[in-house]
Amino acid sequence: MSQIDIQQKIASFTCIEEALDYFDIGFDSRFINENRIQLVKRFNGYLLLTKPDDWFSARRALKNAYCKVQRSLLDKHTRSACRGCTSCQRR
Helix, strand or coil, rough: CCHHHHHHHHCCCCHHHHHHHHHCCCCHHHHHHHHHHHHHHHHHHHHHHCCCCCCHHHHHHHHHHHHHHHHHCCCCCCCCCCCCCHHHHHH
């Protein structure tokens, strides 16, 4: 899939759940309902910074956005790990 194709596919999503399903990322619907706007903004920001050139780079942007939003809600003084990405699950 080319860069233009993946950008068109992302533009066709009507909700963030469609993107999460398409990129095969498990999610907590309660978390999504509470943080939908922040997650969409963060994902779009990552897409603006680095244009995804394939499915994997677009998936990485979405996973990073999900993780960043989830980590922002954790206590800053503990070493808690989020459950949004494999890098945090390995800690």
